[in-house]
Amino acid sequence: MSIEWVASRIKELRAKTGLSQEKFAFKIHMDRSYFASVETGNRNVSLLNLIKIINGLNVSFEDFFRGK
Amino acid sequence: MSIEWVASRIKELRAKTGLSQEKFAFKIHMDRSYFASVETGNRNVSLLNLIKIINGLNVSFEDFFRGK
DNA sequence: CTGTGACTAGAAGTCCGTA
DNA sequence: TTACGGACTTCTAGTCACA
Numbered sequence: 001m002s003i004e005w006v007a008s009r010i011k012e013l014r015a016k017t018g019l020s021q022e023k024f025a026f027k028i029h030m031d032r033s034y035f036a037s038v039e040t041g042n043r044n045v046s047l048l049n050l051i052k053i054i055n056g057l058n059v060s061f062e063d064f065f066r067g068k
Numbered sequence: 069m070s071i072e073w074v075a076s077r078i079k080e081l082r083a084k085t086g087l088s089q090e091k092f093a094f095k096i097h098m099d100r101s102y103f104a105s106v107e108t109g110n111r112n113v114s115l116l117n118l119i120k121i122i123n124g125l126n127v128s129f130e131d132f133f134r135g136k
Numbered sequence: 137c138t139g140t141g142a143c144t145a146g147a148a149g150t151c152c153g154t155a
Numbered sequence: 156t157t158a159c160g161g162a163c164t165t166c167t168a169g170t171c172a173c174a
Contacts, residue, residue: 001119001129020156031150036158044114046148046167051069061069061133088137099169104138112167114148 001065006050007041009064013057014039028056069133074118075109077132081125082107096124 014024025035030052037043038053045053054064082092093103098120105111106121113121122132 003115006115034149044116046112046114047071047074047118048112050115062130065129065133102169
């Protein structure tokens with residue numbers, strides 16, 4: 001488990017939603033440039049923001065971390 | 069999903085290890101009082117520290133979030 | 137053994153623009 | 156559409172004394 005894995009998992013699932021970074025960030029009330037840096041693994045995101053993101057992806061935490 | 073849920077889940081699983089907060093915190097190279105505040109839900113812990121803690125609990129992320 | 141308030145440094149997070 | 160950067164504000168990391 002690593003920040004990079006979480007980042008690419010977010011990217012993978014966000015792509016599945018069909019939304020751009022910008023639209024997804026807007027949907028979950030998060031700054032678009034900040035969300036972009038999370039998705040590229042350049043940020044040590046806090047739990048509250050991770051909850052926000054995973055909720056926005058419409059998956060459970062268990063599913064998000066499936067296989068890890 | 070909430071900080072409180074994560075906090076109590078940490079407490080639950082840490083108790084299962086049989087270690088005190090102090091000993092567990094020492095094991096994962098984290099300050100005892102900082103870990104205590106995480107376990108009581110008073111901190112919005114970052115992903116890196118959450119990874120450290122969950123690894124120390126010897127469970128997978130999937131197991132940690134089981135049922136959520 | 138555990139919980140908490142206070143504190144500082146530095147990172148998180150926001151808002152703007154640009155390629 | 157995404158990535159990145161500057162400048163800014165807010166908050167967490169990490170520590171300590173004390174209860």
